[in-house]
Amino acid sequence: MKHNYDVAIIGGGIIGMGTGCYLARKGIKIALIEREYLGSGSTGRCIGGIRQQFSTSTSIRLMRESIELFSKMEEEFGFPVEFHQGGYLLLAHSEKMVDIFKANIEIQKKEKVNVSLLTPGEANKVVPHLNLENLHAAAYCPDDGQAFPFAVLKGYKQQIERHKGALFLHNKVEKIEKTNPFVIMLQDGTRIESEKVLLCAGPWTAEIAQTIGLDLPLSPERHEAIITERMPKFLEPMVVDYREDGCYFNQFISGQICGCYTPIPNVPGIRDDASFEFVPNVAWRMTRLVPAIKNASILRHWAGCYTMTPDGNPLVGESPVDGLYVASGMSGHGFMFGPAIAKHLAHYIIQGEWDTDFSEFSINRSFENRESLK
Amino acid sequence: MSDNILICRCEDITEEMVKEALDSGITTLEEIKRFLRAGMGPCQGRTCGPILRSMLARKLNTSLQNIEEWRKRPPLKPVTVSAFIQVEGEES
Ligand SMILES: Cc1cc2nc3c(=O)[nH]c(=O)nc-3n(C[C@H](O)[C@H](O)[C@H](O)COP(=O)(O)OP(=O)(O)OC[C@H]3O[C@@H](n4cnc5c(N)ncnc54)[C@H](O)[C@@H]3O)c2cc1C
Ligand code: FES
Numbered sequence: 001m002k003h004n005y006d007v008a009i010i011g012g013g014i015i016g017m018g019t020g021c022y023l024a025r026k027g028i029k030i031a032l033i034e035r036e037y038l039g040s041g042s043t044g045r046c047i048g049g050i051r052q053q054f055s056t057s058t059s060i061r062l063m064r065e066s067i068e069l070f071s072k073m074e075e076e077f078g079f080p081v082e083f084h085q086g087g088y089l090l091l092a093h094s095e096k097m098v099d100i101f102k103a104n105i106e107i108q109k110k111e112k113v114n115v116s117l118l119t120p121g122e123a124n125k126v127v128p129h130l131n132l133e134n135l136h137a138a139a140y141c142p143d144d145g146q147a148f149p150f151a152v153l154k155g156y157k158q159q160i161e162r163h164k165g166a167l168f169l170h171n172k173v174e175k176i177e178k179t180n181p182f183v184i185m186l187q188d189g190t191r192i193e194s195e196k197v198l199l200c201a202g203p204w205t206a207e208i209a210q211t212i213g214l215d216l217p218l219s220p221e222r223h224e225a226i227i228t229e230r231m232p233k234f235l236e237p238m239v240v241d242y243r244e245d246g247c248y249f250n251q252f253i254s255g256q257i258c259g260c261y262t263p264i265p266n267v268p269g270i271r272d273d274a275s276f277e278f279v280p281n282v283a284w285r286m287t288r289l290v291p292a293i294k295n296a297s298i299l300r301h302w303a304g305c306y307t308m309t310p311d312g313n314p315l316v317g318e319s320p321v322d323g324l325y326v327a328s329g330m331s332g333h334g335f336m337f338g339p340a341i342a343k344h345l346a347h348y349i350i351q352g353e354w355d356t357d358f359s360e361f362s363i364n365r366s367f368e369n370r371e372s373l374k
Numbered sequence: 375m376s377d378n379i380l381i382c383r384c385e386d387i388t389e390e391m392v393k394e395a396l397d398s399g400i401t402t403l404e405e406i407k408r409f410l411r412a413g414m415g416p417c418q419g420r421t422c423g424p425i426l427r428s429m430l431a432r433k434l435n436t437s438l439q440n441i442e443e444w445r446k447r448p449p450l451k452p453v454t455v456s457a458f459i460q461v462e463g464e465e466s
Contacts, residue, residue, distance in 0.1 A: 037405045044408055150409045154398075170401065229416050229452055274448060283458040294459065297452035299416065 005031045005166070007349060008184050008194035010173050010208060011201035013043035014149065014335050015327045017156035018342025019198060019349075024163035026350060031192055032165060033184070035172035038153045041202040043335060045272070045304025047225055047258045049238050049250065050336040051088040051144040052113045055104045058360040059313075060111040062340040069339035070147050077155030084253050085145035087237035089118075089126055091289075092137045097242055101139040108141075115141040126237060131289050146238065146250060149335055168192075173201075176212045178321060196349060198325045203270045203305040205328035214319055217310055217367060218329050222267040223260060224278045224303040228296035230255030239289060247285035249293075257296055259286050262332075272303045306332050310367035316341060317348070317363045325349055326363060381429075382422035384415020392426065396433045403430060403444045413444060416452055 007023055009016045012034030020032045034040070050070060052063040073081045092098045101117060108115045116139075123138035124130050160167065168186065176197060177183040184192040201208050203220035235257065238250035249259035259282045267275075279301055287294045309315055309329035314337065316327045327345055330337060347355050359365070379389045387410050395410055406412055406426055413419030413426065423444070431438050 037400075037402060037408070039408060040404075154409060157398075169399075228455070279449075280458045283455045287455060287459060294456040295454060297416070297454050298449060298458070299418070299452050300414070300447040301449065302447055 003031060003166070003190070003192045004181070005029050005192065005194040007031075007196045007198060008033065008182065008192050009198045009200065010176075010184070011041065011199070011205075012038040012153075012167075012169070013041045013200065013202050014152065014338035015200040015202075015330070015341060015345075016198070017153050017160070018338050019200065019327070019345050020165055021156040021159040022343050022346030023349065024160045024165040026346065027163075028350060030160070030165045031168060031194065032160065033168040033171060033173050033186065033192070035187075036170060038157060038169065039150055041204070042304050042307070042330070043149050043153065043202075043338075045225070045302060046149055046335045047250070047260060048082075048146045048149050048335060049088070049144075049248075050083075050146055051141065051238070053088055053090060053104065053108060053115060053139060053141050053144065055107060056360060057107060057111055058357055059337075060108055060113060061356070062337055062344075064111065064113065065343070066336055066338070066340040067143065067145075069343065070145075070152075073147075073152065073155055077158065079151070079155070081151040081155060082148035082253060083145060084147070085143050086250065087126070087140060087142040088144035088240065089123060089237040090139040090240045091123070091135060091242065091246075092139070093134050093241070093243050095136060098137045101137065105139060113141060114143050115139060127235065127239060127290065129234075129290055129292055130239075131291065140237070142237075144238065146252070147335075152338075173208060174211075176208065176324070178212050182323065196323045196325065198327065198345075198349065199319075200327040202328060202330070202334070203307045205307065205326065209319075209326065212321060212324065214321055214324070216315065216319075216326065216328070216363075218307055218315065219268060219309075220270045220305040220307050222269065222271050222273075222303050223262065223306050223332070224274060224282075224301065225258060225260045226279060226282055226298050226301045228257045228293075228298050231257065231296050234292065235290065241285070241289055245281075245285060247282055247289075249286050256299070257286075257293060261285060266308075270305055272305070274301050274303050306330075307334075311365075314341070314361045315363050316345060316358060316361040319363055381425050382410075382412040382415060382419075384417055384421070385411045385413075387412040387422070392429055396430065401430075401434060403427060403441060406430065407444050418450060419444065
């Protein structure tokens with residue numbers, strides 16, 4: 001069977017579904033192709049954290065916009081996406097970290113983020129029973145929060161269907177052909193023809209780009225998480241411990257505690273196997289900060305991918321192949337950036353120019369002398 | 375009324391919610407679990423799993439054997455955080 005579309009979107013994660021929604025609403029004829037089910041990549045494995053505490057104006061502005069979009073979703077979709085603004089509390093256990101926080105807060109305040117530097121005593125009011133040992137200060141934004149990724153995907157899916165977008169699920173893209181229009185071959189033999197292609201396949205993006213001869217500086221790495229049984233709510237914000245043996249965790253509105261840490265060294269590759277050392281490590285790291293967590297029961301442990309770029313910023317825009325757009329390299333923030341990136345990227349694909357500054361995420365930027373920030 | 379029967383007691387998921395999910399085009403147990411959280415409770419789906427499986431088989435007009443089980447995630451039974459620290463805590 002042959003199909004014709006304006007834009008073919010490869011990948012049913014937050015980026016593909018969000019951009020698909022905004023394109024379809026503008027009357028663009030889209031096809032969205034997903035190899036498994038929606039959210040089966042990184043989006044369904046993330047813990048749904050949403051924060052504005054970034055270090056550059058572009059990221060902060062986008063995140064302010066994303067929060068605005070998350071807060072309107074319940075009304076737009078007609079059901080809750082479990083958006084909850086419990087805040088983010090970032091901990092500094094060294095003077096060097098305090099200086100980094102201070103510099104970031106200055107930029108964040110310029111962008112009107114409601115953020116402040118707290119003394120350990122003040123941090124203790126935000127998280128009672130917080131272990132204050134070696135704590136120098138904390139950065140706190142009460143407007144940061146979380147949402148449930150699958151509810152957001154469901155909302156976008158319904159919008160895409162309402163605006164006559166086509167979904168090809170459980171069907172893998174084998175190859176993109178650089179013809180005019182593009183030809184996309186699916187696993188089951190379906191042939192899709194499309195004027196433009198948006199490649200947003202998360203960790204698999206570089207692999208698919210290769211089929212059209214495009215090299216992208218993307219490297220997936222494994223990140224793990226655990227979730228506990230429900231406990232009475234005692235933890236409002238996401239707590240982030242930046243020490244080398246630190247971790248980050250929050251408690252969902254439903255009461256489960258979800259915890260992660262960034263492994264050092266990183267674990268490269270597209271993999272979702274869960275390691276032996278993760279659970280005891282994360283258990284120790286979380287209870288070191290909030291001892292009450294020791295009574296929680298761990299229900300599940302899983303792994304997924306961050307897709308990294310050399311400087312830790314996403315890769316978003318038109319590629320050197322005319323008509324082929326890329327959005328990947330979302331690191332640990334693709335879910336939270338998703339709605340805002342989707343909205344601007346849809347505009348860019350339709351109009352051919354950005355309606356806000358995306359140069360920091362440009363595919364053509366130089367990666368020399370840039371260190372990655374997670 | 376009958377659609378309000380609880381299918382997943384751990385996560386408060388009713389028959390009506392499962393039917394709505396099946397009507398939206400869901401075709402695997404994994405998706406039911408992810409989108410609804412059915413099967414994600416303390417019993418890890420031991421109670422609701424078989425019912426969900428047969429509901430899905432009926433909806434897809436196929437036999438139970440054709441419905442792939444959901445992926446098992448460690449630990450299979452809830453274990454307290456403190457147990458992990460006592461056994462293998464790296465830095466303790
Ligand atoms: C443990 C963990 C915790 C995280 N916590 C957070 C957090 O708190 N906040 C936050 O913002 N982010 C977090 N992240 C990061 C976040 O999950 C990602 O940045 C984000 O989900 C990326 O979305 P995406 O749409 O780019 O990619 P994905 O969600 O990976 O979507 C890509 C899709 O493409 C599909 N695909 C791949 N190849 C093909 C093919 N050949 N044909 C068709 N389809 C294909 C995949 O199946 C997949 O569904 C976390 C990640 C992990 C692993
Ligand atoms: S009844 Fe569904 S998880 Fe226990």
